[in-house]
Amino acid sequence: MNANTIFQSVLFIVVLLAAAVPAARYLSAVMDGSSRVVRVFGPLERALYRIAGVDAGREMNWKQYAIATIAFNALGALFLYALLRLQGLLPGNPQQFGPMTVDGAFNTAVSFVTNTNWQDYTPEQTVSYLTQMLGLTVQNFLSAATGIIVVIALIRGFARHTAQTIGNFWVDLTRVTLYVLVPMSALVAALLMSQGVIQNMKAYQDVPALQASTYAAPKLDAQGNPVKDDKGNPVKDDKGNPVTVATPLTKQTLAMGPVASQEAIKMLGTNGGGFFNANSAHPYENPTPFANFVQIFAILIIPAALCLVFGRMIGDRRQGIAVLAAMTVAFTVAVGVEVSAEQAGNPTLAALHVDQSAGALQAGGNMEGKETRFGIAQTGIFTVATTAASCGAVDTMHDSLTPLGGLVPMLLMQLGEVVYGGVGSGLYGMLVFALLAVFVAGLMIGRTPEYVGKKIEAYEMKMVSIVVLLTPLLVLIGTSIAVLADAGKAGILNPGPHGFSEILYAFSSAANNNGSAFAGLTVGTPFYNWMTAIAMWFGRFGTIVPVLAIAGSLAAKKRIATTSGTLPTHGPLFVVLLLGTVLLVGALTYVPALALGPGVEHLMMWLGA
Template identity: 65%
Template sequence: FARRNAQGIGNFWVDMTRSTLYILLPLSLLLALALVGQGVVQTFNSYQTVNTLEAVSYSTPKLDVDAEGKPISETVTTQTQTLALGPAASQIAIKQLGTNGGGFFNVNSAHPFENPTPLSNFLEMLAILLIPAALCYSFGVMVGDTRQGWAILAAMTLVFVALIFVTVPAEQSGNPALVALGVDQTATAQQAGGNMEGKEARFGIVNSALWAVATTAASNGSVNSMHDSYTPLGGMVPMWLMQLGEVIFGGVGSGLYGMIVFAIVAVFIAGLMIGRTPEYLGKKIEAFEMKMAAIVILVPPLMVLAGTAFSLMLDAGNASIFNPGAHGFSEVLYAWSSAGNNNGSAFGGLSANVPFYNFWLGLAMLFSRYWLIIPVLAIAGSLAAKKTVPVGPGTLPTHTPLFAVLLIVTVLMVGALTFVPALALGPIVEQLQMLKP
């Protein structure tokens, strides 16, 4: 957008070196030190065996069998425990700031060695959104009008906040089926209340739901609670955020260019309505840019919906579903949404570590990433080669609240029209089943 009549769009290695040395490494060092200060483990020592406060007894199978052929077990009593250690803090800082996800420990940021305190929880959530949000302002500076960056950031933030106010009440309201069993789900000074299944007691409902929204708004995938245990409506929001293309903040850089593609579509729609050639930041939006934008918008839904249908048609795809009915469908849809949009979080009720899902989800990740990068670079090259069109009386202002609303509507309409039918078969129908008397 900032270049005129240019024959290139820069040097990849220069950009990567600068972003790594000047942004990612310094921020990772600072965050790692802060996490160590909060008690996140950081050591190259081997695992430590410690004495527990109480002795623990458990049954363990022996190699022998009894006369009936049944395995024989024996009771073992121990008062020691092996603690898993390692350079966790440095890895967590890198993966949170780089919106990668995954966890040093199996339960990710629900583990007390990875996320021990409310402050560490806040810092890790902040790291997820920090660079993607800051890049909106950077974009405004680079194109010479910071208002453009603020408009994009406002659109992202409004959707983000609105969906938080869907997820938190859905989880805080709890599960009616547990009420019938006499389970107290009321929020009090002694308990968080609501649907606490799959959540850490030290984080409660709000911090868990906030993390779930943040990690799927960005292409992060780290979790501090298990999304599979959310209420149907509460679990649908993280799923839908991924299905929107992870443009609500999104990954480091990828969320911004995804939202800019939607901005190009928005100005194209507005240009059709007012009968003028669409323009964005002084560059005419023509047929080539719209074709490339269409590829960016359509490839992930194609991978997600076709992949979900493909999995459910085959015995190999159904064999890993451990929950029947609508929730099992949601697990498969979530897995493909996560892979097709480069997230990494999961509904744990689906065992994806089998040859079928390892191969096909891996292929979806590879295909979706490259077929977004290529058309986005094509758009960049086309715009860089164009002349800048002077602002005229018919130019649509793209820094106003009105344009931010138009951008939000464009993103939501694409997401709604594409995925609501599939969501109706999964979390929506499951929510209705949960609420029925």
């Protein structure tokens, strides 16, 4: 790592942590109703409750909260599916895009409802403006709000005692959307538009090409169909290749659309689905280094702030700081490894005497698949942030990362997206690991484990086991089926260890609700659409339900006093224990698979195989 990389990394972390403090204060005030904003907009909020028939004063137990969560999101998926299938008949479609396929629409609906935003299609060639705004963007808000309110419910479980309820799903959802996500998205969208991110409803624009050229196109008849011989087969030349004609290219089509409004919540909600296929590498989504910095910041600000919200709501801010410290340490190490791996470059090119050193005029290292306006440092920070936070947005081609550079984002997902993690989901995932850590510590010293004043007993550990084990099962079983099934192997474009890495990455991304991909794998097929949709749905709601069960169980318990035998969970020792637990579970689960993919590929690259 050079001085520029270190400076950018330190600057980002300092800005993030400094901004997390006021953001946490605001979030806490919104959720307990003490914020001035809540009081000012109270009439609007109450009007929404009256229209929806919601009794805002009636709280729910964990089962009612879970049912409301799943039912609401299932209806959202159904609505989005219908919109994707019917978009060809609806307005707001200047390019006249037709309906998605059944499996493609199902996959996309599940993807956006689960906060994954896995995209097996090219958005600017598939999805209308109406679908982008009414379907995908709406789910970007609602899926993010769902994650936040689930962790708030879990925090209430820690904060309350001898209580049977953990909040009201509809009130929590409304407040997070109305007072947190909407205003923050408006601010981020304004910043992005100032940098050149487009926001319009124009049809796509044809402009003269910068340089006229030609390309080989199939020879067509008068009806625009490929020319065929007497037997009805495409005409071929003497070498057996289809007959083509040189076609001049004098213009190019520029995609338009309401990008900034979707880009803001895409990042703030750790959603990740791009308006364009190139995602945040596209100049209309992410035109400048400052816009790139804003997007990375937007990914992590809410997850970081929620850690401090945890401390404030349970009445011991040190607990939130400890969790945030553990996440920040892991994030910093990941950035260091990622940037170092990419800055080291490719030894194959070094053997050809290609200069890969960093200098005043070049970033150096492995610049394949990266934008020159961002360079190694910002690209590395973005790559770590988007996979640490279950966002999935990309400003580089992850498939072009070095083997170790690709291992870092893959491992961050496989650890459970708990290094900051998705909005809400990252913190409730890390708190589950905290319960596991104190349970292990309790076994070692022969005491009943406890965390922030609550005893951790058999029921909680059963739910913890479900959360910890479910996602790895989805990843490993899904990967196994894909490498065994002909339909799964048909999507591999890069045979060998990298092809295996692409499949492992795909299911790691889907089950952990990330959405990024090693794009060398062809996933727009019925096999991968159905398989990844199953992984996304159960990876999301199969963990949310046991988390809410933990919240309900903890809320009903009495608070116990701290004694001399209580394990301190707010100091450096617990931070190390927590990180060790996360890494140990991840290593025991995934090291064999990682060795077969990135591990073998790294050795092959450096040995010149």
